[in-house]
Amino acid sequence: MALTLYAHRLSQPCRAVEILARELGIDYDFHEVDFAGGETHTEWFAQINPLETVPALKVTPATSDTFSLGESQAIMIYFCRTADNRDTAQRWYPNDADTLTSARIDQWLAWHHANVRRFDMFHHIMNLHLTLPMLKREIQSTLLKPLQDGLAPGLATLEVQLERSNTSRAAPTLLGGEHPTLADLAIACELYQIRAVGYTFGRYPHVQTWLDALAEREHFKAVCGDIDAQGREVFEQSGAYLALGAFG
Numbered sequence: 001m002a003l004t005l006y007a008h009r010l011s012q013p014c015r016a017v018e019i020l021a022r023e024l025g026i027d028y029d030f031h032e033v034d035f036a037g038g039e040t041h042t043e044w045f046a047q048i049n050p051l052e053t054v055p056a057l058k059v060t061p062a063t064s065d066t067f068s069l070g071e072s073q074a075i076m077i078y079f080c081r082t083a084d085n086r087d088t089a090q091r092w093y094p095n096d097a098d099t100l101t102s103a104r105i106d107q108w109l110a111w112h113h114a115n116v117r118r119f120d121m122f123h124h125i126m127n128l129h130l131t132l133p134m135l136k137r138e139i140q141s142t143l144l145k146p147l148q149d150g151l152a153p154g155l156a157t158l159e160v161q162l163e164r165s166n167t168s169r170a171a172p173t174l175l176g177g178e179h180p181t182l183a184d185l186a187i188a189c190e191l192y193q194i195r196a197v198g199y200t201f202g203r204y205p206h207v208q209t210w211l212d213a214l215a216e217r218e219h220f221k222a223v224c225g226d227i228d229a230q231g232r233e234v235f236e237q238s239g240a241y242l243a244l245g246a247f248g
Ligand SMILES: N[C@@H](CCC(=O)N[C@@H](CS)C(=O)NCC(=O)O)C(=O)O
Pocket: 010, 011, 012, 013, 035, 038, 040, 052, 053, 054, 055, 070, 071, 072, 073
């Protein structure tokens, strides 16, 4: 079976999918798609993913027809259901082996989309970074501040969940198990991109420790090199406008 991942490493859902593929030892070809330049809306890409977003996965099985999939969570669950390395895959998403745990993961994945992802600031931070100095203040107050206010309750929810589910703060996980799951990965990738521009989460110490521990994983680090570099550039050039103390 051959797999092609259409993605970009400055995109949160793309990084989550790619990190998981590496964690599971899945072989894939990487095809970079310039989503910021509109490439997801081209004819060739719409054939791969009619939803016109990255990530997308093209699967060419040895004995049946090629098909493709969009939506990061669907791709990640597909990886966990089909990876050869069954033991590792079950740790990320247990599926039939443990329906209660998979239901809990589904719950946090659904929550993620309506909360942490909904208040993603990175897109606007990039606009802020690229815009004229005289417009920065306006973007900061009209776009960034409401997103910061929107994200804070989600961080508080995560803080309570992490504190409740973990007896030790060494390497906490959302469900309290020893191994992170798809829920940890999806949410951490989202928050990591604002950490990359310099935000810290001092008001949410369990969130901070949890994110730091995930960010130390080998494949997380490898896939996040581009976002680290981009974040450093933004931080060095426009830190004052970002209100980096928003989360303590
Ligand atoms: N729910 C989707 C979100 C995908 C998404 O928003 N991708 C962005 C990049 S982060 C994209 O492709 N944007 C292109 C566009 O909307 O024009 C998923 O999890 O895969």
